[in-house]
Amino acid sequence: MTSHHFNIETIGIVGTGAMGRGIAQIAAQAGLAVRLYDTNPHAVAAARDYLADTFAKLAAKGKLDEPAAKAALERMTGAHTLDELAVCDLVIEAIVENLEAKRTLFRELETVVGERCLLVSNTSSLSITAIAAACSDPSRVAGYHFFNPVPLMKVVEVIDGLRSDPAAGDALMALARRMGHTPVRAKDMPGFIVNHAGRGMNTEGLRVAGEGVASFVEIDRIMREQAGFRLGPFELLDLTALDVSHPVMESIYHQFYEEPRFTPSPITGVRLAGGLVGRKAGEGFYRYVDGKQQVPDELVAPTALPARVWMSRSNAAARDAVIALALKAGVAVDEGDTPAADALIVVAPLGLDATTAALDEQLDACRVVAIDTLFPLDAAKRRTLMTTPATTREARDAGHALFAADGVPVTVIRDSTGFVAQRIVATIVNIGCDIAQKQIATPRDIDLAVTLGLGYPRGPLALGDALGARTILTILRNIHAVLGDPRYRPSPWLARRAQLGLSLTQAEAADINASNEAPQ
Structure with a gap:
């Protein structure tokens, strides 16, 4: 040629x-x-x-x-x-x-x-x-x-x-x-860069909703206000409209020969069949009146604080942040090796659900609440709290009151491996890493395409670096271990760079050296 x-x-x-x-x-x-x-x-x-x-x-x-x-x-x-x-x-x-x-x-x-x-x-x-x-x-x-x-x-x-x-x-x-x-x-390759990378937010948001973890509006609020995205997955789907996005989801899934990472959701299939395609139809995941999105009011947070708080020692950084919040709210901290009978038990798992985190430490699941600390608690515009299926209403409300005591809104969700933000963000990063691993595009072009094409605050690789590649790897490995779903298996690109302490944007060092030595 x-x-x-x-x-x-x-x-x-x-x-x-x-x-x-x-x-x-x-x-x-x-x-x-x-x-x-x-x-x-x-x-x-x-x-x-x-x-x-x-x-x-x-x-x-x-x-x-x-x-x-x-x-x-x-x-x-x-x-x-x-x-x-x-x-x-x-x-x-x-x-x-x-x-x-x-x-x-x-x-x-x-x-x-x-x-x-x-x-x-x-x-x-x-x-x-x-x-x-x-x-x-x-x-x-x-x-x-x-x-x-x-x-x-x-x-x-x-x-x-x-x-x-x-x-x-x-x-x-x-x-x-x-x-x-x-x-x-x-x-x-199917989806090129942008439509390929965009699978993370939408398919994982749908997966979270499909597991009954949280409502569409709650998932959107978490992704916007806690994770810092411009739009949550369901606002995004309403904007692009399901008659456009559902066929793309199916097409990419089948073109990659049923790769579990891209599995579409029956939720969008049913809604598309019913004509609830989004903003242009006046109804999608939200209703629109004169083009304005109708959002339900948020529940008022309970105010009855717990008598005392016992915080798991399994995550040192999270423990310090939670203790600081408790002291600021005037709640006593239980420093015992095991929680006192009247203490609210707080865990901060990465990738695990609250149930697994409670059982791993032999804690009383009836009093356990889990807080997502992937994004700093003190800087967040929203916090996410999670219960086990056994958590009492009293414990749930006490946890809600504690984490909302400084005026930051709290979304309380049902038990989920990786809360909402952890699993959606980890999926976005993981798919970005896989695009790099497959050499579909350079790390630089992947991040450029996603920030400009999808409007994300950072590209998937830069996002992984900002949150810590090791942290993202831990989240994925833990979700994978609990659910056994190959959808969450970490990309080799992520796993190797996390283990070596390299940036996710780092190409192979030998390739970099070779390109530097190549005649211009």
Whole structure:
């Protein structure tokens, strides 16, 4: 396969829906000539009108000066037939997510465009190699996956198919930067980077809800206010809508041959069948009135504090934090080796459920409450408390009162391996590590793609480093030991780096040395 140099000045866009329009907008603003084509000629005219309106609004807001807005619109022309894309240096396909439809289009495009024209797909879930197989020259076919809305979501995945010329990907990377976007490079694997990494939050949130641990709203509150994410899993699912996200969950699960880490949930299947798809339908995991999310009021915390508190010694850092909170609330601390008969018993497990933590230390499960200390208790905007199935109401309320005494809201959940935040965050980190282990993308690109594409506060690898790779490894190993579910088996990337005390963003040292020595 000979490597080419690709020079891109004129681009064709096939499909003028939301994605096609968004790509056209950023390309025209970057000074590229754009040709729009759609099988429906009215759609092309509508797209041009929409973009004229968009540029006018940007100019009115002062985000684009008038001459630049006018010039951007003038660079955009409609194409009535595919033949009119013959002058293009690049054609981006943004049509329906259907493999045969895309292959048919690419076959046809190949007969129209010049041999130095790149053919790329904006697919989010189909194999680039499979699309390219329809072409006589698969070396010029690649993936160029943008996110909706394109002008605001400043990341694009550049995907190399098995037969793609690396120079094609290089040209797409450079073009993305010219259009003001951050490119990330990925191998042709199901879900690429972002849709692959996004499995952690949604599937694990659904798993927690499916086990009856906490309600949708409680899980969202914990992930937002305790773990620091912008949206919880169910708010996110309502935003993307289940008619989009449920098929993606099923597709990635089956494409990875029923990998347990990606198991979808019957919860979304049932809700999709009932039309409760999310915000756009007025009802999903939440109800929406005039577009506003309806959230139930939080229960008022009990105020009757425990007589005294006995804190497990199994987690020294957690013990200090809990004792500090108890003393601040004016509650006596029981320093005995075993808890006194009237003491509230507090444990702070990593990955274990409250039941296992109580039995491991031969504690009275009726008086045990567990507190999640993965995120610092003193800095948290929310705390999560967990009971065993035997915990009395009196013990539960005393624990709730204690941890809410300084005004921080507390969510009380049923017993769960790894609470809520621990298990969702550990799953996010673990899947990110597995993407690195499979060499689908570099550690840097994985974190970049996730922060920009999913809006997480940190990428999965940086998040693992911030919380401690060893801590994440302990959480996963303990969940795995209690449940026996292969879903929680730690990625080798995580396990090795945690044991060696290396950053999760660290590539193999030998590879780093080799690349430093390679001739420039």
